[in-house]
Amino acid sequence: MTGGCHCGEVRYEVRGKLHDAKMCHCGLCRKLHGHVSSYARVEKDALHLTRDEGLRWYRLSDQSDRGFCKECGSSLFWRPVRSQEVAITPGTLDGASGISTSAQMFCKDKGDYYPLDPAIPAYDGDDED
Ligand SMILES: [Zn+2]
Numbered sequence: 174m175t176g177g178c179h180c181g182e183v184r185y186e187v188r189g190k191l192h193d194a195k196m197c198h199c200g201l202c203r204k205l206h207g208h209v210s211s212y213a214r215v216e217k218d219a220l221h222l223t224r225d226e227g228l229r230w231y232r233l234s235d236q237s238d239r240g241f242c243k244e245c246g247s248s249l250f251w252r253p254v255r256s257q258e259v260a261i262t263p264g265t266l267d268g269a270s271g272i273s274t275s276a277q278m279f280c281k282d283k284g285d286y287y288p289l290d291p292a293i294p295a296y297d298g299d300d301e302d
Pocket of ligand 1: 178179180181182183227242243244245246247
């Protein structure tokens with residue numbers, strides 16, 4: 174499975190299991206993405222960058238970094254510092270993803286300008302709470 178940013182300065186391959194996506198409604202994600210975000214986890218070892226000229230990491234906190242393209246602004250990755258996993262934004266995959274969306278997280282922080290999707294399990298916080 175391959176993916177990348179809009180302009181092509183960041184390209185990646187997933188050579189392993191891609192987990193189902195989770196949407197996040199929190200205020201931070203809505204600031205970073207302009208709206209609800211979506212993340213699909215993969216083992217760090219399974220994510221291979223085939224072009225990273227545009228890739229920049231933005232330190233969100235001492236717990237996580239956000240990867241984006243400095244040329245076109247595409248949001249690509251979210252990386253917890255102390256984890257063997259990284260999350261990709263499934264909208265950056267080329268073609269069909271083969272996954273579905275298993276949860277909506279931080280629904281209590283969602284914006285007031287759109288409804289939740291009743292077909293997707295919704296949680297006030299993290300779905301593991
Ligand atoms: Zn780009």
